[in-house]
Amino acid sequence: MTKPGAARGREDLLAKVVAITSGKGGVGKTTTAAAFAAGLALRGHKTVVIDFDVGLRNLDLVMGCERRVVFDFINVINGDANLNQALIKDKRNDNLYIFPTSQTRDKDALKRDGVERVLEELKQQFDFIICDSPAGIEHGAVTALYFADSAIIVTNPEVSSVRDSDRIIGILSSRSRRAERNEPPVETSLLLTRYDPARVTKGEMLAVEDVQEILSVKLLGVIPESESVLRASNTGTPVAFDEDSPAGRAYLDAVARFLGEQREMRFVQPERRGFFRVLFGRA
Amino acid sequence: MRLHGMRFFNFVFPPRPKSAAIAKERLKIVLAHERAGNHAPDFLPRLQKELIDVVGRYVDIRDDMIRVSLGKSGETSLLEINIEIEAAKAKAKLGSAVPA
Numbered sequence: 001m002t003k004p005g006a007a008r009g010r011e012d013l014l015a016k017v018v019a020i021t022s023g024k025g026g027v028g029k030t031t032t033a034a035a036f037a038a039g040l041a042l043r044g045h046k047t048v049v050i051d052f053d054v055g056l057r058n059l060d061l062v063m064g065c066e067r068r069v070v071f072d073f074i075n076v077i078n079g080d081a082n083l084n085q086a087l088i089k090d091k092r093n094d095n096l097y098i099f100p101t102s103q104t105r106d107k108d109a110l111k112r113d114g115v116e117r118v119l120e121e122l123k124q125q126f127d128f129i130i131c132d133s134p135a136g137i138e139h140g141a142v143t144a145l146y147f148a149d150s151a152i153i154v155t156n157p158e159v160s161s162v163r164d165s166d167r168i169i170g171i172l173s174s175r176s177r178r179a180e181r182n183e184p185p186v187e188t189s190l191l192l193t194r195y196d197p198a199r200v201t202k203g204e205m206l207a208v209e210d211v212q213e214i215l216s217v218k219l220l221g222v223i224p225e226s227e228s229v230l231r232a233s234n235t236g237t238p239v240a241f242d243e244d245s246p247a248g249r250a251y252l253d254a255v256a257r258f259l260g261e262q263r264e265m266r267f268v269q270p271e272r273r274g275f276f277r278v279l280f281g282r283a
Numbered sequence: 284m285r286l287h288g289m290r291f292f293n294f295v296f297p298p299r300p301k302s303a304a305i306a307k308e309r310l311k312i313v314l315a316h317e318r319a320g321n322h323a324p325d326f327l328p329r330l331q332k333e334l335i336d337v338v339g340r341y342v343d344i345r346d347d348m349i350r351v352s353l354g355k356s357g358e359t360s361l362l363e364i365n366i367e368i369e370a371a372k373a374k375a376k377l378g379s380a381v382p383a
Binding site: 158159162163166167170200202203204205206207210214 | 301302303304306307309310311313314317318
């Protein structure tokens with residue numbers, strides 16, 4: 001068995017730091033971080049997903065490894081544990097690792113130079129480093145996006161979420177490390193979640209085109225509102241592992257697009273409900 | 284007859300504008316405003332507070348009587364400070380209002 005610390009020839013590929021961010025809470029950042037990391041792992045990329053929400057640890061629950069947390073992000077930053085002691089290897093996929101955060105109430109525990117050191121160490125071992133940002137635009141959220149090469153803006157088709165996404169896009173373009181160093185900007189894309197095509201058709205919900213027009217960023221994917229998302233978090237399974245569910249498939253499509261593939265947008269038209277579907281009322 | 288029925292229906296339940304269209308318009312307006320203000324430096328609220336302190340030593344003013352904003356007039360940046368003192372009352376003794 002290779003430990004995550006084992007030497008790997010990594011000259012061919014530069015590790016990528018991906019921030020999952022939104023500004024607003026409750027739009028599906030952690031669900032997306034978990035699903036995206038799982039999807040990248042399924043595609044054979046060695047991936048770690050880090051919880052940046054210090055004090056409100058939840059990625060461990062969504063990933064189903066809450067009983068395996070011993071050391072955390074802050075322990076590693078403070079030098080109380082090494083990286084390999086804190087990383088949790090996923091039991092379903094060998095390419096997937098979870099890096100839980102701390103439950104400390106000290107919000108400033110996430111020191112920028114410490115985070116930088118840990119990310120540099122992770123880059124030696126992983127292809128993708130997924131940073132699950134806390135809500136808001138405070139220290140934790142800014143730290144999660146500061147080192148990003150790419151950012152995925154998770155947005156609901158709803159006014160407050162769109163507005164907050166706009167703020168976060170502004171912060172990415174002015175306060176990220178790439179912006180401060182005048183490097184090429186953080187590659188930013190939009191992931192619209194909790195989308196309900198039937199309500200869009202009725203004019204009750206912002207359409208994907210509307211949100212894209214307002215925010216003017218590249219569209220990475222549309223995740224339909226789906227029962228499978230709650231079911232996945234209930235059981236601690238990243239929804240991308242549920243390849244039978246619309247949300248799971250939509251996440252896998254988004255991951256494929258993120259890797260540069262062309263995929264048609266699915267789940268943006270209302271589903272035609274067949275006779276039996278109507279009869280048995282299953283979405 | 285059909286048309287008539289529809290008209291009656293619309294009379295009883297007047298069609299509302301689609302809420303998604305309203306959402307889009309509202310977002311466009313608020314974001315245009317906020318993006319313009321995004322480059323405002325962080326010191327504006329502090330400047331406003333200190334101005335209130337200083338002016339407040341001489342006349343009674345409320346917080347909302349001073350407005351500070353950064354705008355643009357052609358090529359020049361404009362720091363605009365509006366102090367409303369018409370309703371403000373001068374402090375009785377100027378000298379005592381200045382802290383020792």
